[in-house]
Amino acid sequence: MGLFDRFRAKKEIQKAREMAKANPTPKTTAYFADKLIEFKEYDNALAVLEMGAKAFPNSELLQSKYKKLKRLKYQNEIKALKEQIEKNQDRVAYAKLADIYVKIGEEDRAIEICQAGCEKFPDYEGNHLILGKLRWERFRRNIQVRDGVKAVEHFEYVAQINPKNYKVLYQLARIYVELGYPQKAIEKLQVILQHHPEDENCQRLLRRAKLLPPSSETDLEYLFQDLVNKRPEVLKKQGSAGAIIERLLKDKASLQKKLGEFVKKPGLLALAIFNSEGELKLSHITDPKLKETIHTFLPRMIKPTQNCSLRMDIGSLQDAKVKGKKGWIWIKAFGGGVFVFMFTSQAKSRQVESFLDNFFEYEIYR
């Protein structure tokens, strides 16, 4: 890069940085990162995207850019590990590769890799351990019984292979306490205390477990379902995900202003916003005759859609597009809630999609 090019790069990067600082939205942040990439400042771009992805967890634009750049960073390692798996049947390579996929944010890939590793090398604890952790994190995030059950199964498998694995035994004990299954927790803690009798954390958890009444139920699925039913508020630790939707719904005037131009667009039949509990909180329906119908049948469609993605083990709902001859529906999970847009076939889908992209990546944060 010549002197003039360096000067130009510095100037353009500075301009993009100022834009992102003055008006922090996913779009301006992505623009800043793009400028850094353009002038080959990959590490800085990655840092910007990492911050952006954390600040705007609902932005598809930033999440996909961040994932792409991270993938680029690890591509050589991924290639080498894949080759290792193919050639040498290296049992550790599965865990290493899965770990990279976790870093990249491709959790489903990581799970697939570990599952393949578990099938090939069932006696190697590393893959089960990663699977257990991934499932457990997913359970905390999505509150799906299946993830919780699978997590315990993998941790138990590790404990079976390696009965002295402190971390796994302790993790299992904590889970069993949380599930209200103290006899199992005590069993695990006693194993730890045989080897580490002075361990204060263990002793504390053991005292807590002994205070709980023994559970007559031993079925994990039942116990997890019971936990989900009893303590949804504790489990719903989804960071600030719900905060955005609640904030938007509190200031309806501002939201209506942001959507101002959009609601005038030809073809829009309805716009509806559901909160994190799946309750319809705001709606704008252009045909008053259909108001009641939409208020009745739209929530009945949203619930199964959300439920389907979670129970199918494909994670939480991001978006959905439904197409029919007379109209289409666009559903977008955002900030802990769900936005639904219904259009008749009069609407021009490209225009609408471009507006919605801009709305969710820029306008909504302003």
Added chain:
Amino acid sequence: MQEILTELNKDPGIKGSMIVTEDGLTVQEELGPTLDKDTVSALSASVILSTKRLYEEIGWGSFNQFVLTASHGRMVFYDLDGPFLVVVTDMNIKLDQIFIEIASAANKIQKKRQIRD
């Protein structure tokens, strides 16, 4: 029909596919080891039925396709004039590309059904 589903599943990224009625009855399935037939058919039926009902109630008739994107995968519901073709994919798949394959499979299935009828 089994062959069509098997062929469709060869596309990288497709985890499994099945043909299901809106009542949740499985017509044909090729789901692979990670997907449970009963779960997929029950959840699919629930989505299809509730969406169909909404479309009918607002006078839109029916819907042809439904693409559900979740954080770790996708589900595509494709109308086969009665039953639906349900395809489960992972996230590392280009939707436009896979849609051509799904539409082509749906077309073949419909032709087979017409011959049979």
